[in-house]
Amino acid sequence: MPVRATKRGDDRTPLSGEYDVLICGASFAGLSVARELQGSGRRVLMIDRYEIGERQTSACAAPTQWLTNLNLEGSIRQTFTHLLVHRPKKSYSWRLPFTFSTFDYRELCALLRDQGDETTFETAKVDGRTGDVVHTDRGDLTAPLIVDALGWRRTLSNAPEAIQPPDARLSRGLEVHPPATGEDLELWFDPKYVPAGYGWAFPATDEVRIGVGSFDPRKHVKEETVQLTRDLSMEPNEYHGNWIPHELRAATEDGVFFVGDSAGHCLPLSAEGIRTAFYFGLAAGRELRAVLDGRLSRAEALKRYAAFSDRHAWKFRWLLRTQDLFGRVNPSPVLDRVLDVVSRPKLIEWSFTRYFEIADPQFALERSARTVPTATREGAPALG
Numbered sequence: 001m002p003v004r005a006t007k008r009g010d011d012r013t014p015l016s017g018e019y020d021v022l023i024c025g026a027s028f029a030g031l032s033v034a035r036e037l038q039g040s041g042r043r044v045l046m047i048d049r050y051e052i053g054e055r056q057t058s059a060c061a062a063p064t065q066w067l068t069n070l071n072l073e074g075s076i077r078q079t080f081t082h083l084l085v086h087r088p089k090k091s092y093s094w095r096l097p098f099t100f101s102t103f104d105y106r107e108l109c110a111l112l113r114d115q116g117d118e119t120t121f122e123t124a125k126v127d128g129r130t131g132d133v134v135h136t137d138r139g140d141l142t143a144p145l146i147v148d149a150l151g152w153r154r155t156l157s158n159a160p161e162a163i164q165p166p167d168a169r170l171s172r173g174l175e176v177h178p179p180a181t182g183e184d185l186e187l188w189f190d191p192k193y194v195p196a197g198y199g200w201a202f203p204a205t206d207e208v209r210i211g212v213g214s215f216d217p218r219k220h221v222k223e224e225t226v227q228l229t230r231d232l233s234m235e236p237n238e239y240h241g242n243w244i245p246h247e248l249r250a251a252t253e254d255g256v257f258f259v260g261d262s263a264g265h266c267l268p269l270s271a272e273g274i275r276t277a278f279y280f281g282l283a284a285g286r287e288l289r290a291v292l293d294g295r296l297s298r299a300e301a302l303k304r305y306a307a308f309s310d311r312h313a314w315k316f317r318w319l320l321r322t323q324d325l326f327g328r329v330n331p332s333p334v335l336d337r338v339l340d341v342v343s344r345p346k347l348i349e350w351s352f353t354r355y356f357e358i359a360d361p362q363f364a365l366e367r368s369a370r371t372v373p374t375a376t377r378e379g380a381p382a383l384g
Contacts, residue, residue: 012123012124012137012138013138014138014139015047015122015124015136015138015139015141016139016140016141017045017141017142018043018141018142018143019043019044019045019141019142019143020040020042020043020044020143020144020145020292021037021042021043021044021045021143021145021146021147021288021292022044022045022046022047022134022141022142022143022145022146022147023044023045023046023047023119023147023149024046024047024048024126024134024146024147024148024149024150024155024156025046025048025147025148025149025150025151025259025260025262026046026047026048026050026052026109026113026121026149027048027109027149027151027260027277028112028260028273028274028277028278028281029149029259029260029261029262029265029277029278029280029281030046030048030147030149030259030260030281031046031052031109031112031113031116031281032112032259032277032278032281032282032285033116033147033149033257033259033281033282033284033285033288034046034113034115034116034119034285035070035112035115035116035281035282035285036116036282036284036285036286036288036289037116037118037119037285037288037289037292038115038116038117038118038119039118040118040289040292040293042292043120044118044119044120045119045120045121045122045141045143046119046120046121046122047121047122047123047124047126047134047136047141048121048123048124048150049123049124049125049126050123051123052109052110052113052121053105053106053107053108053109053110053113054106056105056106056240057240057241057242058105058173058175058242058273058274059102059175059200059202059209059211060102060103060104060105060108060202060204060209060274061100061101061102061103061185061202061209061274062100062101062103062272062274062275062278063098063099063100063101063275063356063361064076064079064098064099064100064101065098065099065361066274066275066278066359066361066364067101067103067108069361069362069364069365070112070115070278070364071111071115072103072108072111072112074107074111075103075104075105075107075108075111076101076102076103077101077102077103077104077204077205078101078102078203078204078205079099079100079101080096080099080100080101080184080185081095081096081099082094082095082096082184082185083096083100083185083186083187084184084185084186084187085186085187085188085189085339086186086187086188086189086190087189087190087335087336087339088190088191088192089336090336090339092339092343094343094348094352095345095348096348096352097348097349097352097353097356098352098356100185102202102203102204102205102209103204104204122138124136124137124138124139125137125138126150126155126156127155128155128156128158129146129155129156129158129256131255132144132146132255134146134156144255144298145257145288145291145292145298146255146256146257147256147257147258147259147284147288148256148257148258148259148262149258149259149260149262149277149281150262151242151260151261151262152168152170152242152243152244152245152261152262153262154249154258154262155262156256156258156262157253157256157258157262158253158254159250159253163249165217165243166217166218168217168245169245169246169247169264170217170243170244170245170246171197171213171214171215171216171217171243171244171245171246171271172213172214172216172217172219172220172221172241172243172244173211173212173213173214173221173241173242173243173244173271174211174212174213174221174222174225174239174240174241175209175210175211175225175239175240175241176209176210176211176225176229176236176237176238176239177207177208177209177210177237177238178207178208178210178229178234178235178236178237179206179207180203180206180207180208180234181203181205181206181208182201182203182208183203184201184203185201185202185203186200186201186202187199187200188200188228189326189330189335189339191330191331192227193212193224193227193228194212194213194214194219194221194224195327195330195331196214196215196216196219196326196327196328196330197212197213197214197215197216197219197221197327198212198213199211199212199213199224199225199228200212200213201228201232208232208234210225210228210229210232210234210236211225211228212224212225212228213244213271215246215323215324215326215327216327217243222239225239244261244266244271244273245261245264245265245266245273246264246266246268246269246271246320246323247264247268247316247320248263248264248265248309248312248313248316248317249262249263249264250263250306251263251265251280251284251305251306251308251309251310252302252303252305252306255298255302257284257287257288257302257305259277259280259281259284260273260276260277260280260281261273261277263280263309264316265277265279265280265309267316267319267358268316268319268320268322268323269319269320269322269323269326270319270355275359275361276358276359278359278364279359279360279363280308280309280359282363282364283305283308283309283363284305286366287301287302287304287305288301312358315358
Protein backbone atom coordinates (compact mmCIF):
# COMPACT_ATOMS: atom_id res chain seq x y z
CA MET A 1 0.00 0.00 0.00
CA PRO A 2 1.22 3.57 -0.69
CA VAL A 3 3.06 5.40 2.08
CA ARG A 4 1.47 8.68 3.11
CA ALA A 5 3.37 11.57 1.57
CA THR A 6 0.96 14.49 2.05
CA LYS A 7 2.48 17.68 3.41
CA ARG A 8 1.91 18.39 7.09
CA GLY A 9 2.42 21.28 9.51
CA ASP A 10 4.86 23.98 8.40
CA ASP A 11 5.07 22.52 4.89
CA ARG A 12 1.49 23.58 4.25
CA THR A 13 2.32 27.17 3.32
CA PRO A 14 -0.35 29.64 2.13
CA LEU A 15 -1.57 29.03 -1.41
CA SER A 16 -3.32 31.57 -3.61
CA GLY A 17 -3.36 32.87 -7.16
CA GLU A 18 -5.22 33.16 -10.42
CA TYR A 19 -5.01 30.38 -13.01
CA ASP A 20 -6.44 29.63 -16.41
CA VAL A 21 -7.60 26.14 -15.34
CA LEU A 22 -8.00 24.70 -11.87
CA ILE A 23 -8.31 20.90 -11.66
CA CYS A 24 -9.53 19.74 -8.24
CA GLY A 25 -8.69 16.07 -7.80
CA ALA A 26 -5.58 14.19 -8.92
CA SER A 27 -6.65 10.62 -9.56
CA PHE A 28 -7.79 8.95 -12.79
CA ALA A 29 -10.19 11.68 -13.95
CA GLY A 30 -8.16 14.74 -12.95
CA LEU A 31 -4.94 13.34 -14.41
CA SER A 32 -6.75 12.55 -17.68
CA VAL A 33 -7.94 16.16 -17.90
CA ALA A 34 -4.39 17.43 -17.32
CA ARG A 35 -3.08 15.12 -20.05
CA GLU A 36 -5.20 16.91 -22.65
CA LEU A 37 -3.93 20.35 -21.57
CA GLN A 38 -0.27 19.49 -22.14
CA GLY A 39 1.38 22.03 -24.42
CA SER A 40 -1.34 24.65 -24.04
CA GLY A 41 1.10 27.18 -22.62
CA ARG A 42 -1.50 28.24 -20.02
CA ARG A 43 -1.41 28.38 -16.23
CA VAL A 44 -2.96 25.10 -15.08
CA LEU A 45 -3.03 24.04 -11.42
CA MET A 46 -4.08 20.67 -10.05
CA ILE A 47 -4.80 20.26 -6.35
CA ASP A 48 -5.64 17.28 -4.18
CA ARG A 49 -5.73 16.53 -0.47
CA TYR A 50 -3.20 13.75 -1.08
CA GLU A 51 -0.04 13.44 -3.13
CA ILE A 52 -0.50 11.94 -6.59
CA GLY A 53 -0.71 8.16 -6.31
CA GLU A 54 -0.93 8.21 -2.53
CA ARG A 55 -4.43 6.94 -1.81
CA GLN A 56 -5.72 3.86 -3.61
CA THR A 57 -9.45 3.32 -3.19
CA SER A 58 -10.28 0.58 -5.71
CA ALA A 59 -9.22 -2.84 -6.96
CA CYS A 60 -7.29 -1.06 -9.74
CA ALA A 61 -8.25 -3.08 -12.78
CA ALA A 62 -9.30 -1.97 -16.25
CA PRO A 63 -9.57 -3.25 -19.81
CA THR A 64 -6.00 -3.72 -21.02
CA GLN A 65 -6.58 -1.72 -24.19
CA TRP A 66 -7.34 1.40 -22.15
CA LEU A 67 -3.99 1.06 -20.41
CA THR A 68 -2.04 0.45 -23.61
CA ASN A 69 -3.80 3.21 -25.55
CA LEU A 70 -2.89 5.65 -22.78
CA ASN A 71 0.71 4.37 -22.67
CA LEU A 72 0.22 3.10 -19.12
CA GLU A 73 1.20 -0.52 -19.76
CA GLY A 74 4.21 -0.16 -17.45
CA SER A 75 1.83 -0.22 -14.49
CA ILE A 76 0.21 -3.56 -15.43
CA ARG A 77 0.61 -6.38 -12.91
CA GLN A 78 -1.50 -9.22 -14.40
CA THR A 79 -3.67 -9.71 -17.46
CA PHE A 80 -6.71 -11.98 -17.73
CA THR A 81 -8.64 -13.47 -20.64
CA HIS A 82 -11.38 -15.15 -18.55
CA LEU A 83 -13.75 -14.14 -15.78
CA LEU A 84 -14.81 -16.79 -13.25
CA VAL A 85 -18.27 -16.25 -11.77
CA HIS A 86 -19.24 -18.23 -8.67
CA ARG A 87 -22.73 -19.08 -7.49
CA PRO A 88 -23.44 -21.11 -4.33
CA LYS A 89 -23.70 -24.40 -6.26
CA LYS A 90 -22.05 -23.70 -9.59
CA SER A 91 -19.27 -21.69 -11.24
CA TYR A 92 -18.96 -20.28 -14.74
CA SER A 93 -15.86 -19.50 -16.80
CA TRP A 94 -16.46 -16.73 -19.33
CA ARG A 95 -13.93 -16.00 -22.05
CA LEU A 96 -14.08 -12.24 -22.54
CA PRO A 97 -13.87 -10.53 -25.96
CA PHE A 98 -11.18 -8.29 -24.46
CA THR A 99 -8.52 -8.71 -21.78
CA PHE A 100 -8.62 -7.14 -18.35
CA SER A 101 -5.54 -6.13 -16.33
CA THR A 102 -4.78 -5.27 -12.74
CA PHE A 103 -2.27 -2.46 -12.27
CA ASP A 104 -0.24 -0.64 -9.65
CA TYR A 105 -2.04 2.56 -8.67
CA ARG A 106 1.01 4.63 -7.79
CA GLU A 107 2.85 3.65 -10.97
CA LEU A 108 -0.15 4.32 -13.19
CA CYS A 109 -0.69 7.75 -11.64
CA ALA A 110 2.99 8.60 -12.14
CA LEU A 111 2.87 7.55 -15.79
CA LEU A 112 -0.31 9.53 -16.46
CA ARG A 113 1.10 12.51 -14.57
CA ASP A 114 4.14 12.49 -16.88
CA GLN A 115 1.80 13.04 -19.82
CA GLY A 116 0.52 16.26 -18.24
CA ASP A 117 3.59 17.37 -16.35
CA GLU A 118 3.26 21.02 -17.42
CA THR A 119 0.35 21.19 -14.98
CA THR A 120 1.50 22.46 -11.57
CA PHE A 121 0.48 20.29 -8.61
CA GLU A 122 -0.12 21.28 -4.99
CA THR A 123 -1.59 19.43 -2.01
CA ALA A 124 -4.58 21.24 -0.56
CA LYS A 125 -7.95 20.21 0.88
CA VAL A 126 -10.84 21.70 -1.08
CA ASP A 127 -13.55 23.12 1.18
CA GLY A 128 -15.98 24.61 -1.34
CA ARG A 129 -16.53 27.20 -4.03
CA THR A 130 -17.96 30.68 -4.54
CA GLY A 131 -18.31 31.44 -8.24
CA ASP A 132 -14.85 31.18 -9.84
CA VAL A 133 -13.12 31.03 -6.44
CA VAL A 134 -12.26 27.66 -4.89
CA HIS A 135 -11.69 27.70 -1.15
CA THR A 136 -8.97 25.41 0.27
CA ASP A 137 -7.33 24.90 3.64
CA ARG A 138 -4.29 26.76 2.29
CA GLY A 139 -6.11 29.70 0.72
CA ASP A 140 -8.37 30.76 -2.15
CA LEU A 141 -7.68 29.98 -5.80
CA THR A 142 -9.34 31.60 -8.79
CA ALA A 143 -9.85 30.32 -12.34
CA PRO A 144 -12.44 30.81 -15.10
CA LEU A 145 -12.23 27.09 -15.92
CA ILE A 146 -12.75 24.74 -12.96
CA VAL A 147 -12.91 20.94 -12.85
CA ASP A 148 -14.32 18.88 -9.99
CA ALA A 149 -12.64 15.46 -10.11
CA LEU A 150 -12.73 15.03 -6.33
CA GLY A 151 -15.01 12.01 -6.16
CA TRP A 152 -18.51 11.14 -5.05
CA ARG A 153 -18.85 14.04 -2.57
CA ARG A 154 -19.22 16.46 -5.52
CA THR A 155 -17.48 19.06 -3.38
CA LEU A 156 -17.76 22.01 -5.75
CA SER A 157 -21.50 21.66 -6.23
CA ASN A 158 -23.74 24.17 -4.50
CA ALA A 159 -26.94 22.38 -5.50
CA PRO A 160 -29.23 21.23 -2.66
CA GLU A 161 -29.29 17.56 -3.70
CA ALA A 162 -28.79 14.65 -1.34
CA ILE A 163 -25.41 13.17 -2.18
CA GLN A 164 -24.32 12.01 1.28
CA PRO A 165 -24.74 8.37 2.31
CA PRO A 166 -26.95 6.61 3.06
CA ASP A 167 -29.52 8.80 1.26
CA ALA A 168 -27.61 9.18 -2.01
CA ARG A 169 -27.51 6.62 -4.81
CA LEU A 170 -24.24 5.07 -3.71
CA SER A 171 -22.82 1.59 -3.34
CA ARG A 172 -20.47 0.59 -0.52
CA GLY A 173 -17.22 -1.32 -1.08
CA LEU A 174 -14.45 -2.65 1.15
CA GLU A 175 -11.25 -4.39 0.12
CA VAL A 176 -8.14 -6.08 1.54
CA HIS A 177 -4.82 -6.94 -0.13
CA PRO A 178 -3.30 -10.09 1.41
CA PRO A 179 0.09 -11.12 0.02
CA ALA A 180 -0.61 -14.07 -2.28
CA THR A 181 -0.72 -15.11 -5.90
CA GLY A 182 -3.61 -16.11 -8.12
CA GLU A 183 -4.37 -16.99 -11.71
CA ASP A 184 -8.01 -16.02 -12.16
CA LEU A 185 -10.15 -12.90 -12.13
CA GLU A 186 -13.10 -13.98 -9.94
CA LEU A 187 -16.53 -12.72 -8.89
CA TRP A 188 -18.98 -14.16 -6.33
CA PHE A 189 -22.70 -13.72 -6.86
CA ASP A 190 -23.40 -15.43 -3.57
CA PRO A 191 -26.00 -14.13 -1.10
CA LYS A 192 -24.05 -15.59 1.82
CA TYR A 193 -21.64 -12.68 1.31
CA VAL A 194 -24.08 -9.99 0.20
CA PRO A 195 -27.62 -10.29 -1.24
CA ALA A 196 -27.53 -7.13 -3.38
CA GLY A 197 -23.95 -6.94 -4.57
CA TYR A 198 -21.00 -9.24 -5.14
CA GLY A 199 -17.54 -10.24 -3.97
CA TRP A 200 -14.33 -10.23 -5.97
CA ALA A 201 -10.72 -11.46 -6.02
CA PHE A 202 -8.34 -9.73 -8.43
CA PRO A 203 -4.75 -11.07 -8.40
CA ALA A 204 -1.96 -8.53 -8.95
CA THR A 205 1.35 -10.44 -9.09
CA ASP A 206 2.24 -10.57 -5.36
CA GLU A 207 -1.12 -9.73 -3.78
CA VAL A 208 -4.77 -10.59 -4.27
CA ARG A 209 -7.27 -7.75 -4.01
CA ILE A 210 -10.31 -9.22 -2.28
CA GLY A 211 -13.45 -7.30 -1.49
CA VAL A 212 -17.22 -7.14 -1.17
CA GLY A 213 -19.48 -4.45 -2.57
CA SER A 214 -23.10 -3.76 -1.65
CA PHE A 215 -25.56 -1.86 -3.80
CA ASP A 216 -27.35 -0.94 -0.56
CA PRO A 217 -25.32 1.77 1.21
CA ARG A 218 -26.88 0.79 4.56
CA LYS A 219 -25.36 -2.68 4.34
CA HIS A 220 -21.93 -2.85 6.02
CA VAL A 221 -19.60 -5.39 4.44
CA LYS A 222 -16.59 -5.78 6.74
CA GLU A 223 -17.62 -9.15 8.18
CA GLU A 224 -18.41 -10.41 4.69
CA THR A 225 -15.04 -9.24 3.35
CA VAL A 226 -13.29 -11.08 6.18
CA GLN A 227 -15.35 -14.20 5.51
CA LEU A 228 -14.60 -14.23 1.77
CA THR A 229 -10.89 -13.69 2.42
CA ARG A 230 -10.74 -16.55 4.90
CA ASP A 231 -12.80 -18.77 2.60
CA LEU A 232 -9.95 -18.27 0.14
CA SER A 233 -7.44 -19.38 2.83
CA MET A 234 -5.99 -15.90 3.32
CA GLU A 235 -6.03 -13.38 6.14
CA PRO A 236 -7.43 -9.87 5.68
CA ASN A 237 -5.10 -6.89 5.94
CA GLU A 238 -4.78 -3.26 4.88
CA TYR A 239 -8.50 -2.45 4.74
CA HIS A 240 -9.58 0.31 2.43
CA GLY A 241 -13.04 1.20 1.24
CA ASN A 242 -15.01 3.78 -0.63
CA TRP A 243 -18.45 4.92 -1.64
CA ILE A 244 -19.24 4.24 -5.30
CA PRO A 245 -21.82 6.36 -7.17
CA HIS A 246 -24.22 4.28 -9.21
CA GLU A 247 -26.35 6.98 -10.76
CA LEU A 248 -25.33 9.56 -13.35
CA ARG A 249 -25.31 13.19 -12.18
CA ALA A 250 -25.14 16.46 -14.08
CA ALA A 251 -21.74 16.82 -15.75
CA THR A 252 -21.81 20.62 -15.48
CA GLU A 253 -23.17 23.06 -12.96
CA ASP A 254 -22.71 26.80 -12.52
CA GLY A 255 -19.69 26.90 -14.83
CA VAL A 256 -17.93 23.84 -13.34
CA PHE A 257 -16.96 20.65 -15.23
CA PHE A 258 -17.66 17.52 -13.14
CA VAL A 259 -15.67 14.42 -14.10
CA GLY A 260 -15.48 10.86 -12.83
CA ASP A 261 -17.27 9.94 -9.61
CA SER A 262 -18.33 13.55 -8.99
CA ALA A 263 -20.52 13.24 -12.12
CA GLY A 264 -21.56 9.65 -11.35
CA HIS A 265 -19.33 8.41 -14.18
CA CYS A 266 -19.15 4.96 -12.63
CA LEU A 267 -20.98 2.13 -14.35
CA PRO A 268 -23.86 0.68 -12.31
CA LEU A 269 -23.92 -3.09 -11.73
CA SER A 270 -20.17 -3.58 -12.31
CA ALA A 271 -19.09 -0.49 -10.30
CA GLU A 272 -16.39 -0.01 -12.94
CA GLY A 273 -15.29 3.61 -12.72
CA ILE A 274 -11.66 3.71 -13.86
CA ARG A 275 -12.09 3.52 -17.62
CA THR A 276 -15.07 5.89 -17.44
CA ALA A 277 -12.92 8.33 -15.44
CA PHE A 278 -10.32 8.15 -18.23
CA TYR A 279 -13.01 8.49 -20.90
CA PHE A 280 -14.91 11.46 -19.49
CA GLY A 281 -11.70 13.05 -18.20
CA LEU A 282 -10.28 13.06 -21.73
CA ALA A 283 -13.57 14.45 -23.06
CA ALA A 284 -13.61 17.29 -20.54
CA GLY A 285 -9.92 17.99 -21.14
CA ARG A 286 -10.46 18.31 -24.88
CA GLU A 287 -13.26 20.83 -24.40
CA LEU A 288 -11.10 22.83 -21.99
CA ARG A 289 -8.21 22.72 -24.44
CA ALA A 290 -10.48 24.13 -27.13
CA VAL A 291 -11.27 27.07 -24.84
CA LEU A 292 -7.60 27.65 -24.08
CA ASP A 293 -6.81 27.55 -27.80
CA GLY A 294 -9.57 30.06 -28.58
CA ARG A 295 -11.72 27.62 -30.54
CA LEU A 296 -14.64 27.58 -28.09
CA SER A 297 -16.08 29.85 -25.43
CA ARG A 298 -16.48 28.50 -21.90
CA ALA A 299 -20.26 28.39 -22.36
CA GLU A 300 -19.89 26.38 -25.58
CA ALA A 301 -17.46 23.96 -23.96
CA LEU A 302 -19.76 23.43 -20.98
CA LYS A 303 -22.70 22.78 -23.29
CA ARG A 304 -20.74 20.34 -25.45
CA TYR A 305 -19.36 18.41 -22.48
CA ALA A 306 -22.78 18.19 -20.82
CA ALA A 307 -24.26 16.88 -24.07
CA PHE A 308 -21.45 14.33 -24.40
CA SER A 309 -22.18 12.98 -20.91
CA ASP A 310 -25.94 13.05 -21.48
CA ARG A 311 -25.62 10.93 -24.62
CA HIS A 312 -24.51 8.08 -22.37
CA ALA A 313 -27.37 8.49 -19.89
CA TRP A 314 -29.56 5.74 -21.36
CA LYS A 315 -26.71 3.22 -21.01
CA PHE A 316 -26.25 4.13 -17.35
CA ARG A 317 -30.02 3.88 -16.76
CA TRP A 318 -30.11 0.43 -18.39
CA LEU A 319 -27.27 -0.81 -16.20
CA LEU A 320 -28.91 0.68 -13.10
CA ARG A 321 -32.16 -1.16 -13.86
CA THR A 322 -30.15 -4.37 -14.26
CA GLN A 323 -28.42 -3.68 -10.95
CA ASP A 324 -31.75 -3.22 -9.17
CA LEU A 325 -33.08 -6.43 -10.71
CA PHE A 326 -29.91 -8.31 -9.79
CA GLY A 327 -30.35 -7.34 -6.14
CA ARG A 328 -33.80 -8.88 -6.13
CA VAL A 329 -32.97 -12.17 -7.89
CA ASN A 330 -29.50 -12.89 -6.48
CA PRO A 331 -30.85 -14.91 -3.52
CA SER A 332 -33.11 -17.01 -5.77
CA PRO A 333 -32.54 -19.83 -8.29
CA VAL A 334 -33.75 -17.45 -11.01
CA LEU A 335 -30.25 -16.00 -11.28
CA ASP A 336 -28.80 -19.47 -11.89
CA ARG A 337 -31.16 -19.98 -14.81
CA VAL A 338 -30.28 -16.56 -16.21
CA LEU A 339 -26.55 -17.28 -15.94
CA ASP A 340 -27.02 -20.65 -17.65
CA VAL A 341 -28.47 -18.80 -20.64
CA VAL A 342 -26.10 -15.83 -20.82
CA SER A 343 -23.03 -18.07 -20.41
CA ARG A 344 -23.31 -19.19 -24.01
CA PRO A 345 -20.16 -18.01 -25.84
CA LYS A 346 -22.00 -15.94 -28.45
CA LEU A 347 -24.05 -14.16 -25.79
CA ILE A 348 -20.97 -13.49 -23.69
CA GLU A 349 -19.20 -11.99 -26.70
CA TRP A 350 -22.21 -9.88 -27.69
CA SER A 351 -23.04 -8.57 -24.21
CA PHE A 352 -19.49 -7.80 -23.14
CA THR A 353 -18.72 -6.14 -26.47
CA ARG A 354 -21.72 -3.82 -26.00
CA TYR A 355 -20.61 -3.16 -22.42
CA PHE A 356 -17.03 -2.50 -23.56
CA GLU A 357 -18.24 0.06 -26.10
CA ILE A 358 -19.83 2.26 -23.43
CA ALA A 359 -16.37 3.81 -22.98
CA ASP A 360 -14.39 2.61 -26.00
CA PRO A 361 -10.59 2.79 -25.54
CA GLN A 362 -10.24 4.04 -29.12
CA PHE A 363 -11.32 7.38 -27.67
CA ALA A 364 -7.89 7.66 -26.03
CA LEU A 365 -6.25 7.75 -29.45
CA GLU A 366 -8.24 10.75 -30.67
CA ARG A 367 -6.88 14.25 -30.29
CA SER A 368 -8.72 17.48 -29.51
CA ALA A 369 -7.72 19.09 -32.82
CA ARG A 370 -9.72 16.44 -34.66
CA THR A 371 -12.77 16.52 -32.40
CA VAL A 372 -13.43 20.21 -31.70
CA PRO A 373 -14.32 22.63 -34.51
CA THR A 374 -13.01 26.17 -34.76
CA ALA A 375 -15.28 28.65 -32.97
CA THR A 376 -15.32 32.30 -32.14
CA ARG A 377 -14.03 33.59 -28.83
CA GLU A 378 -17.24 35.46 -28.10
CA GLY A 379 -18.09 34.89 -24.46
CA ALA A 380 -14.77 33.19 -23.71
CA PRO A 381 -13.26 33.71 -20.25
CA ALA A 382 -10.35 36.08 -19.86
CA LEU A 383 -7.25 33.90 -19.92
CA GLY A 384 -4.51 36.46 -20.38
